[in-house]
Amino acid sequence: MKRNIHFSLIFFLSLLMFIFVTFPVDARKTNMKKKLHKHHKESHPHSTQVNTYDIMSFGANGNGVSDDSQAFLAAWKSACKVASATIKVPEKLNFLIKAITLQGPCMPGLTLQIDGTILAPSQVSSWPKSSLFQWINFKWVQNFTIKGDGTIDGQGFNWWKNSELSDIQKTHSKQIPSMKPTAIRFYSSNLISVKDIKIINSPLCHLKFDNSNRIKVDNITISSPQSSPNTDGIHLQNTHDVEIQHSNIGTGDDCVSIQTGCSNIHVHHIKCGPGHGISLGGLGKDKSLACVSDIIVADIAMKNTLYGARIKTWQGGNGMVKNVTFSRIKVHDVMYPIMIDQYYCDKQICKNQTGTVMISGVKFDQISGTYAMQPVHLACSNSIPCTDVDLTDIQLRPSLEYRGYEQAMCWNSYGKSQGELVPSSIDYCLRSGGGLIKRIAKSRDSVCYKLL
Numbered sequence: 001m002k003r004n005i006h007f008s009l010i011f012f013l014s015l016l017m018f019i020f021v022t023f024p025v026d027a028r029k030t031n032m033k034k035k036l037h038k039h040h041k042e043s044h045p046h047s048t049q050v051n052t053y054d055i056m057s058f059g060a061n062g063n064g065v066s067d068d069s070q071a072f073l074a075a076w077k078s079a080c081k082v083a084s085a086t087i088k089v090p091e092k093l094n095f096l097i098k099a100i101t102l103q104g105p106c107m108p109g110l111t112l113q114i115d116g117t118i119l120a121p122s123q124v125s126s127w128p129k130s131s132l133f134q135w136i137n138f139k140w141v142q143n144f145t146i147k148g149d150g151t152i153d154g155q156g157f158n159w160w161k162n163s164e165l166s167d168i169q170k171t172h173s174k175q176i177p178s179m180k181p182t183a184i185r186f187y188s189s190n191l192i193s194v195k196d197i198k199i200i201n202s203p204l205c206h207l208k209f210d211n212s213n214r215i216k217v218d219n220i221t222i223s224s225p226q227s228s229p230n231t232d233g234i235h236l237q238n239t240h241d242v243e244i245q246h247s248n249i250g251t252g253d254d255c256v257s258i259q260t261g262c263s264n265i266h267v268h269h270i271k272c273g274p275g276h277g278i279s280l281g282g283l284g285k286d287k288s289l290a291c292v293s294d295i296i297v298a299d300i301a302m303k304n305t306l307y308g309a310r311i312k313t314w315q316g317g318n319g320m321v322k323n324v325t326f327s328r329i330k331v332h333d334v335m336y337p338i339m340i341d342q343y344y345c346d347k348q349i350c351k352n353q354t355g356t357v358m359i360s361g362v363k364f365d366q367i368s369g370t371y372a373m374q375p376v377h378l379a380c381s382n383s384i385p386c387t388d389v390d391l392t393d394i395q396l397r398p399s400l401e402y403r404g405y406e407q408a409m410c411w412n413s414y415g416k417s418q419g420e421l422v423p424s425s426i427d428y429c430l431r432s433g434g435g436l437i438k439r440i441a442k443s444r445d446s447v448c449y450k451l452l
């Protein structure tokens, strides 16, 4: 409700801004067209078409060696002022871009057309210590599209090496900072579409949205080696109304990672692997409040991933995960296809704590294929059980790589199982009832209502 009011306000303001800016720009466009027509033999300094801003016309070299950041920024600044402008990164060329922020607000309908390759600096030492958070940062951008046949290459191989070192070696290794950059980040941005492009080899996460709304990701490819640590494909935080579809994601970590403050997220028709599958969390770290709701993950093919459909929370958190559906997921040689882990821990041992992010209303539906470790692993909190967990039409068989437990495991988890269930241990895995816990769910609901 609160968010709706927020939305209407933003919409109303955008409408005002749109009306305000459209008229003078239309007038300008007509003037420009007239001028172009008059001097049609003169070449336009920045573009062939009125609304196209080719970064080559802003001084880019496109040789992959010299720094083209200033040209990129200049093209952005010019295009940003014009409605429905296109910034072109032309094909067959390589553009070396350092850590930059491309900032809005811009006129609506801006497009970044990437047909060539954008490269990050490959030497760790050439990254300033002050800009290790991300490489390309889109900030306060509205109604904006990235598309094209091109590639965004984070050249992360020098950053990944660190993970092979021990903790002691790491503290002595001055070259590689512990913070690594995300490749593409959208911060506080709305109405964003990312399609067709490839994003590869990020030092850390490939594509991140935080504090953003109305996001569409379609037909993209994300890849980095299986051995690259913490290289999530797509990472969402405090972000609402998202559709991620028809994409191919294979990295060293989660294909899609949904973090706190996310709602109304629809992820479908994704090929995922290698990596850690599609995850909600880790939520509730350091006793924090975490709220995630209204998530649909459907029509997914997972191959050689560590997990399939997963929810992970740290012990000690607060808040709630609710209304989550994982359906029509085909797994091939996945270690743990169905997983709830409320004891998530990044060390050998984490302290036992009583609080937890409550989990309620999770459907696992039509999940089939092969597993290598355990078909179903639901480890819910000792303090507050998971409720309304449904397991429907689950058919999981050991893969050729199988070396684990054939029994489904459910701990402190209430719900119902139905339809075809293989292995049959899934049928008596969940507990029935759990009515008393509904009261806790209600109070968590009101805590999260304020956050989402």
Ligand SMILES: *[C@@H]1O[C@H](CO)[C@@H](O)[C@H](O)[C@H]1NC(C)=O
Pocket (backbone or CB within 6 Å): 083, 084, 108, 109, 143, 191
């Ligand atoms: C985005 O901008 C374009 C170009 O100005 C406009 O036609 C379109 O309606 C805008 N989209 C939304 C959802 O406001």
Ligand SMILES: *[C@@H]1O[C@H](CO)[C@@H](O)[C@H](O)[C@H]1NC(C)=O
Pocket (backbone or CB within 6 Å): 148, 149, 195, 196, 197, 198, 219
């Ligand atoms: C998907 O993106 C590729 C470029 O990476 C493009 O060639 C193809 O036409 C796109 N497919 C659709 C359905 O748009």
Ligand SMILES: *[C@@H]1O[C@H](CO)[C@@H](O)[C@H](O)[C@H]1NC(C)=O
Pocket (backbone or CB within 6 Å): 264, 265, 293, 294, 295, 296, 323
């Ligand atoms: C659950 O989430 C889905 C997807 O966002 C939404 O369409 C549906 O209305 C939600 N159901 C409830 C009971 O809130």
Ligand SMILES: *[C@@H]1O[C@H](CO)[C@@H](O)[C@H](O)[C@H]1NC(C)=O
Pocket (backbone or CB within 6 Å): 349, 350, 351, 352
């Ligand atoms: C946490 O609790 C579990 C189960 O009660 C117990 O087996 C385990 O040893 C405890 N761990 C620590 C670190 O206290």
